Amino acid sequence: MADVELKQKVEELIAANPVLLFMKGTPEMPRCGFSMRVVQVLDAMDVEYGAVDVLPALQPLREVTAEISDWQTFPQLYVNGELLGGADIVEEMFDSGELAEALGVQQPEAAAAPVAPPVQSPPLQIE
């Protein structure tokens, strides 16, 4: 059962901010690669958005968003009161142009998707 006051506060934030990102860290200093990817996408879209750092109250906020939108991991991007998704979905929607549509903006030129850095580790040789 989520904290009632916190849940109310979160609902107010979602209602008050047409584009709202719950993330780990801040847009200036993301503390998680997934959160950073969504910040990069939003910056590429050149939209104003609110950002909430979830780290100070991670577990209570998980419980709240589980109740509000059946989603417990962060980041979470809300547009016009609806959860769009986390990093994977936001990036897919960016690539397909659905995100620009949801945000009511033009798809940025050159579809310069922030390319995720290759994360494949080199094979280790242990002789």
Added chain:
Amino acid sequence: MIEAALPGAAVEVFDETGGGDHLRAVVVAPQFEGLARLDQHRLVKAAVKERFEDGAIHALSVKTQVPG
């Protein structure tokens, strides 16, 4: 685990860091038909919930597709 929860699904899992706890899964499942992407992801996450709770997985990237 994902295959057990979504019979008939084709699942590919990639180890993103070599550490075994940051994974990326590509899931193609007939159950996704007609579902919003958000709901497709919810199904996958529900299937692996236990592994998150016991700490075996820290991060999971998901890409879902309907077989086509």
